[in-house]
Amino acid sequence: MIPALALIVGVVLGLAFEPTVPAALQPYLPIAVVAALDAVFGAVRAQLEGIFDDRVFVVSFVSNVLVAGLVVFLGDQLGVGGQLSTGVVVVLGIRIFSNAAAIRRRVFHA
């Protein structure tokens, strides 16, 4: 309940303040958001399977975001930033889909 409220609070804050993304963060923010989404889906799945652990969630959330950002940063330095961020998005997307499938099986037993 509290995390869902926090999520809503964050959305409301973002809508209220309308901050502009700093130029240095612009390539990383979308990747970071996708990585965080992956962590959240994983957490929901773990919750449904009864193996959720908040520490694991916090660590996986932060490390997901950091690794994704690092990969994109490395890609930018190597001149393949565009391709690498696409790759990261694809991998994270696949993970999100598989997590969503597991959640679906848990919830609907199908």
Add this chain to the structure above:
Amino acid sequence: MSAEPPDAPGPDQPLVRRLLTPRLRRVDLAVAALLAVLGFAAVVQVRSTQADGPLATARQEDLVQILDELANRNDRLRAEVGALERTRQELTSGTGTNEAALAEARRRSQLLGVLAGTVAARGPGLGITITDPKGQVTGDVLLGALEELRAAGAEAVQIQGPAVLGDPPSSRAPGAVRVVASTSFVNGDDGGVVVDGMLLRPPYRFTVIGDPNTIETALGIPGGVLDTVEQSGGRVVVVQGQDVLVGALRATTTPRYARPAS
């Protein structure tokens, strides 16, 4: 996580109990903070993507490429603008040239019309009347007079006899013949001179446009027109005028064979 109902069944019991413990542990705060950050970041990202359009999220090399393409396109358009402006200039100056050419052509056709006798001419000149009481002034005397006039710079000449039957009533100068390059003088069968097919009878009146003094002097030289006519028993009366009208006209004829060579 904390949304679990309190009466959740068996195996989850310890977890649920743990989650429902009233004190808010630090890790719960961390989770909440992370999700708040996620929501915030997602909204910010969506907003900036919508606000900035596709360029904001494009990568540096893509932007460079786009910039290159824009520069190329700019160059092409600039070249096109230059070409179009040149064309426009040519067209405008072309119409100027056309107008000048048209004016020049009009002026030239007027001048040639004076020469060819298709337009009336006026200007300083003189009227010359040649009387012929003895019928001795023949065609070649008139031709000689005309040659004198031309040599003295006459620019437009007409010869007029007294009005006779057969004149076109609409003629601006009845009984008058405009003298042009092809003018012929033939002695009439019973007196008079046939000028270009029109029988003129004395007295013959030349109307001449040209420098009056020069022409009058030329007429009076020894062996000139005055002498010749007086030897033929006629008389010459010269009257200068500042505004003489040569109104006899010729029809414009289109050459049947000759074509402009240029």
